[in-house]
Amino acid sequence: MLNVKFFLFLLTLILLNVVKCKYVYETKLFQVPLDHFGYQRNETFNIRYLVNEDNWDRGGGPIFFYTGNEGQIETFAQHTGFMWDIAADYRAKLVFAEHRYYGKSMPFGDKSLNKEHIGYLTSSQALADYADLVNFLQGDRMRPRYPVIAFGGSYGGMLSAYFRMKYPHLVTGAIAASAPVHMYPDMVPCEVFHRIVTSSFKIASQKCVDNIKSSWSELRTFLGSQNNSDWIKTKWNLCEPVKNATDVQNLLDYLQTMYETLAMVNYPFQSDFLMPLPAQPVRVVCQYLTDKFNGTQLFEAIGKVIEVYANYNRKPDCVNYTNTNYGNLDASGWDYQACTEMIMPMCTTGKDDMFEPSPWNFTTYAEGCHKKYGVYPRRDDARIQYGGDRIKAASNIVFSNGLLDPWAGGGILNSISSTVTAVVIIDAAHHLDLMPANPNDPEPVKMARNIHRQNIDKWLREFREEQTKRP
Ligand SMILES: *[C@@H]1O[C@H](CO)[C@@H](O)[C@H](O)[C@H]1NC(C)=O
Ligand SMILES: *[C@@H]1O[C@H](CO)[C@@H](O)[C@H](O)[C@H]1NC(C)=O
Ligand SMILES: *[C@@H]1O[C@H](CO)[C@@H](O)[C@H](O)[C@H]1NC(C)=O
Ligand SMILES: *[C@@H]1O[C@H](CO)[C@@H](O)[C@H](O)[C@H]1NC(C)=O
Numbered sequence: 001m002l003n004v005k006f007f008l009f010l011l012t013l014i015l016l017n018v019v020k021c022k023y024v025y026e027t028k029l030f031q032v033p034l035d036h037f038g039y040q041r042n043e044t045f046n047i048r049y050l051v052n053e054d055n056w057d058r059g060g061g062p063i064f065f066y067t068g069n070e071g072q073i074e075t076f077a078q079h080t081g082f083m084w085d086i087a088a089d090y091r092a093k094l095v096f097a098e099h100r101y102y103g104k105s106m107p108f109g110d111k112s113l114n115k116e117h118i119g120y121l122t123s124s125q126a127l128a129d130y131a132d133l134v135n136f137l138q139g140d141r142m143r144p145r146y147p148v149i150a151f152g153g154s155y156g157g158m159l160s161a162y163f164r165m166k167y168p169h170l171v172t173g174a175i176a177a178s179a180p181v182h183m184y185p186d187m188v189p190c191e192v193f194h195r196i197v198t199s200s201f202k203i204a205s206q207k208c209v210d211n212i213k214s215s216w217s218e219l220r221t222f223l224g225s226q227n228n229s230d231w232i233k234t235k236w237n238l239c240e241p242v243k244n245a246t247d248v249q250n251l252l253d254y255l256q257t258m259y260e261t262l263a264m265v266n267y268p269f270q271s272d273f274l275m276p277l278p279a280q281p282v283r284v285v286c287q288y289l290t291d292k293f294n295g296t297q298l299f300e301a302i303g304k305v306i307e308v309y310a311n312y313n314r315k316p317d318c319v320n321y322t323n324t325n326y327g328n329l330d331a332s333g334w335d336y337q338a339c340t341e342m343i344m345p346m347c348t349t350g351k352d353d354m355f356e357p358s359p360w361n362f363t364t365y366a367e368g369c370h371k372k373y374g375v376y377p378r379r380d381d382a383r384i385q386y387g388g389d390r391i392k393a394a395s396n397i398v399f400s401n402g403l404l405d406p407w408a409g410g411g412i413l414n415s416i417s418s419t420v421t422a423v424v425i426i427d428a429a430h431h432l433d434l435m436p437a438n439p440n441d442p443e444p445v446k447m448a449r450n451i452h453r454q455n456i457d458k459w460l461r462e463f464r465e466e467q468t469k470r471p
């Protein structure tokens with residue numbers, strides 16, 4: 001269960017094998033302390049960062065710094081086209097820093113995620129790595145010459161905002177796209193994510209929502225019979241039959257993850273962000289779910305949805321509905337973070353959403369974490385560390401959210417001050433504004449990118465004014 005939910009947050013991880021290398025960069029290593037916050041463990045290790053200086057004005061051009069999130073950094077470099085699109089205009093150097101414990105930035109090699117080594121995986125350690133790296137990139141100067149703008153999407157967006165909050169002397173401003181900084185316990189209702197998933201489907205068709213909503217109990221009844229399980233295996237091209245209650249639950253979890261993912265990556269163009277999908281995938285799959293169905297017709301229709309989700313533009317393969325970890329280490333890393341500080345309660349009610357009701361219970365959740373990693377989550381840590389919804393003292397941050405994005409439910413949708421501002425993008429899914437410009441982009445996302453540029457202009461101007469005032 002835990003895995004299925006948190007897979008969602010692993011935005012980009014799964015596409016690792018599909019990434020087309022559009023952009024060119026140099027890969028470098030930077031030495032960081034294992035533990036920034038104590039002096040007894042003095043080991044160090046290397047984090048990776050990617051650099052492109054093709055457009056850089058070495059005399060004082062800005063550094064655009066991507067605060068890497070939970071995955072290998074190439075993925076974020078390849079999918080944050082906005083930074084590449086504007087680099088020439090700003091004569092900027094591009095830097096993409098890899099988050100410790102992801103990709104190849106492993107302090108203990110392939111043993112890093114073992115219980116005895118994983119303890120140095122925290123957001124604050126990662127931010128301290130980024131701070132050291134920025135200090136180094138600025139030539140270890142007391143008075144840096146290069147203004148730094150932080151960028152990030154999703155958890156990376158949270159990090160870019162937190163980076164500016166915690167290290168304002170190093171970072172001039174931050175573009176925090178689709179950053180669910182309010183998704184922590186008690187800050188927003190736990191059902192908000194699935195309510196937005198449902199409304200994204202509702203925009204495509206109310207009938208589609210009704211059909212999905214009624215499918216859960218119909219499927220449970222249907223799968224109760226052994227013969228029907230064989231039928232489903234054949235019709236849905238499943239790798240494994242649905243033999244018992246655990247299998248049924250896994251299959252239903254797979255379907256729920258499918259709908260959640262389709263809502264997240266409901267982009268106006270064909271994309272391979274999480275997996276190859278057609279443009280406007282929610283609308284595409286809802287085309288199959290608008291009829292009034294009779295008997296097994298509904299299940300046949302859902303079979304077509306699964307085909308789009310699992311096999312679009314790919315070599316047809318059987319559907320492995322038990323595979324929730326996608327076979328890379330990154331999922332484990334995020335699971336651990338979700339079990340310590342990054343606690344984001346998720347539930348469904350079956351009332352305002354199209355899913356079966358499923359409550360969230362901190363006690364149960366915490367026990368699961370303890371069993372898995374030997375740690376108990378501290379439910380309020382992240383809010384206390386990063387300010388929750390009391391961040392008026394911060395400055396120079398843009399929080400952007402697409403209203404089609406389920407994560408917007410935990411995002412900042414209203415400006416907090418004149419320098420901590422919200423950009424709300426109707427018609428946009430998960431951090432569409434950070435993606436490369438595309439002819440199919442809706443007008444609002446173009447406007448959002450213009451607002452980003454205006455803010456960057458302003459922050460750079462401020463930096464330079466400040467610089468000229470100095471003796
Ligand atoms: C770590 O400390 C040990 C002594 O406790 C010392 O020999 C070693 O050089 C130190 N390593 C670093 C990287 O500072
Ligand atoms: C289930 O399938 C088996 C073998 O195909 C068949 O013999 C049996 O009659 C079926 N049972 C029902 C209830 O349809
Ligand atoms: C259900 O079947 C799967 C294999 O299909 C098996 O791994 C699992 O242990 C079974 N669970 C129960 C509760 O019988
Ligand atoms: C459902 O389909 C069956 C077989 O195709 C048909 O006999 C029946 O009338 C249909 N029922 C409805 C309510 O359409």
Ligand SMILES: *[C@@H]1O[C@H](CO)[C@@H](O)[C@H](O)[C@H]1NC(C)=O
Pocket residue numbers: 239240320321322323324325326327
């Ligand atoms: C499905 O995925 C699970 C989990 O990764 C894996 O253990 C299993 O071997 C896979 N099954 C098939 C048929 O690929």
Ligand SMILES: *[C@@H]1O[C@H](CO)[C@@H](O)[C@H](O)[C@H]1NC(C)=O
Pocket residue numbers: 361362363364
């Ligand atoms: C959460 O689960 C625990 C243990 O199963 C139970 O004692 C507690 O009453 C539950 N809390 C809520 C709010 O449902």
